[in-house]
Amino acid sequence: GQQVKQSSPSLTVQEGGISILNCDYENDMFDYFAWYKKYPDNSPTLLISVRSNVDKREDGRLTVFLNKSGKHFSLHITASQPEDTAVYLCAAGTGGNNKLTFGQGTVLSVIP
């Protein structure tokens, strides 16, 4: 089965609004969580990551929230801009083992 799931294939947000992207996982052993961003015809690049010893990490307009008991993590993008339009892939893994498992991706569209 799908160990890491992004249940929303797409999301549309107005410019200036908050984009919230969600990811659920099944494996209790996962302790590393990441979000990658992918533009069309480009390769995915790491946006932000967090370890399981924290439940929140901020970096500029980006915040990752981790809910270990609910096996859920999310990415919040504040003041969303048209250039945030891309595919967002969540990923999870076990520390010391680089075998990252990715979700299916969510296409974010930020409209002016």
Added chain:
Amino acid sequence: GGIITQTPKFLIGQEGQKLTLKCQQNFNHDTMYWYRQDSGKGLRLIYYSITENDLQKGDLSEGYDASREKKSSFSLTVTSAQKNEMAVFLCASSRDRANERLFFGHGTKLSVL
């Protein structure tokens, strides 16, 4: 900085054909990966390698072979291409097992006629 180069960018094959995809990285990274990207299914791990000559199966290894000939290169072979198969194969590398950040190549687009 470094770069990951995948060749070819586009690959058209015939059903049943054996096809090889190549990947080179100049980051001097230990670990390299091959992922397959299908529409609606995200990235699925085919094979990875933690050092030269090492090979580890991912979730989707059946139908593929891989080879880590040297630290900088990792090749993937589709052993028998499936008719109408269409996917993007992404190669990636990371510094070591404790550093999870993956750097990706731009992909090889496979179409099987």
